[in-house]
Amino acid sequence: MSKGRFGVHGGQYVPETLMNAIIELEEAYEHYKKDPDFNRELEDLLNNYAGRPSRLYFAERMSKELGGARIYLKREDLNHTGAHKINNVLGQVLLAKKMGKTRVIAETGAGQHGVATATAAALMDMECEIFMGKEDTERQALNVYKMKLLGAKVNAVTTGTATLKDAVSEAMREWTNRIDDTHYVLGSVMGPHPFPTIVRDFQAVISKEIKEQILEAEGRLPDAVIACVGGGSNAIGAFYNFIEDREVRLIGCEAAGRGIDTADTAATISTGRLGIFHGMKSYFCQDEYGQIAPVYSISAGLDYPGVGPEHADLYDTGRAEYVAITDDEAVDAFEYLSKTEGIIPAIESAHAVAYAMKLAPAMGRDKIIVVNLSGRGDKDCAAIARYRGEDIHE
């Protein structure tokens, strides 16, 4: 069995052309993660550029209204560029710079990872090219403009379903084509080893902060941590430092789309099975012959047919639970949080909010839930308005 396994999941299922590149990346990462200068530089960027630590906010009105557990929101939406994606990107682009790379490429779904990558590339003076499914460039036109404004080239991917999975495939193809000067900034805890580990480590700052902040606010650990899961980077970030704390329930919310009993779903753990794709062994939505299924979710960021290998293992071992949230539930939560707390969440994060709305009333008032609010919802306003039948244009 190769390196980078989480139970049976993970591994390095990539063309030979990329093997030396990922070995080089692993070696560089192993070196720099122990390098005090690298860590100082990264911490400075996270604090002074991205605005960390992000707040842990007690959603008092929401908690009261739901009438159960006390709900805290981890405000990753307040980071520079508006989502948790910046944590990973600053780490990876800094690493790429140290490795002597001059160009970064990335895939993006909702556009948040693309914007974050373009941002870090502008900051660190790197050439940047983003791959985005054509359908997503239309759903998230504002983010396309932002990436261009930040100096990146945006390639609209028309192959396959023209969504996130096709953007990943195209970014991988481009990396095979140009390796010497280029680093592929993978945006989630997926792909071949070492990406799932690197991205998790850079996102683990979320749970590190949650732990400190909740201990200060409540004097104890939360009863549950809830996060949305596409590839799973914000969720693994929110879970990681709680994995050993068995009393903390870890709950990942997948996108059920129009329902897990329909074909229009992206809930991988609920509907998928074990497979090998995009460099990793994990769970994937696929047909009986292993053809990857065209998945669907209202949320471009969760519209992916696979899930990170560490999540697959957390599911296998029972350490984390995974639930499916429909478009309707997510849109309701999007509106609810806006009206109740004055916070417009990303439609991805609204999947986590939706589950908190179900869970909190069933828990006692002495219980504590932390919801990872992975991103802000400005980018989604036009799409949600259209979903509600209002024809507005950005």
Next chain:
Amino acid sequence: MSRIREAFSNGKAFIHFITCGDPSLEVTKEIVKEMEKAGADLIELGIPFSDPTAEGPVIQAANVRALSGGVTTDKIFEMAKELRETVKIPMVFMTYANVVFSYGIERFAQKTEQTGMDGIILPDIPYEEKEEFASVFRKYGLDMISLIAPTSHDRISMIAKEAEGFVYCVSSLGVTGMRSEITTDIDEMVGLVKKCRDIPCAVGFGISTPEQAVKMAGAADGVIVGSAIVKICGQYGADSPKYVAEYVKSMKDAIRQI
């Protein structure tokens, strides 16, 4: 000698790839027979995959056409079995890891053996992951073909030592597809393989013209052509067998002179 080795026993080998079921399995069968007649030494039968990450636009489009035509792994096994009744040259499957894994590696290998195929190529399985697959295929007497790339360098000897059948030398960076120029030092790549193993080396990715075939075959034991043939299938559909045959003959004639 395995049937795959035999393909390299009469001078330079000419290896062809086609996507099964583009435009239909009936036409695929005809094309394979025509290719054998026209002088092909080994045929790679591509089992289409929804997301072929190592392919360029031409083969990607063929995969889409084949899958939307309703082709499945089981139908391809049947077709291969029928082909084996008359086709004498070695044939291998080429597909992606998930197609095999999802079918069940053991079940897939058993079927492959029963259809009379000789081996398999999985471009998304590197050396580090190969035993999960190769150990099973070996049990059924099937070769799992290893690939080396322009970026392999120090990995070549490790890969060559355990290679089966022949070594697939990827000529260029990037994905499959026709290229006007191939800049990799193929002599050096092949030399590194031969230094540690006496195993045939065939060069693929980017080769489409007789001139390129001659140049590449000069440095190796054979050439592999995929996209150029798949492009003909895309262009002529049901009429493609005769055009493919003409093309194969022109390529084979060119490398026969070496």
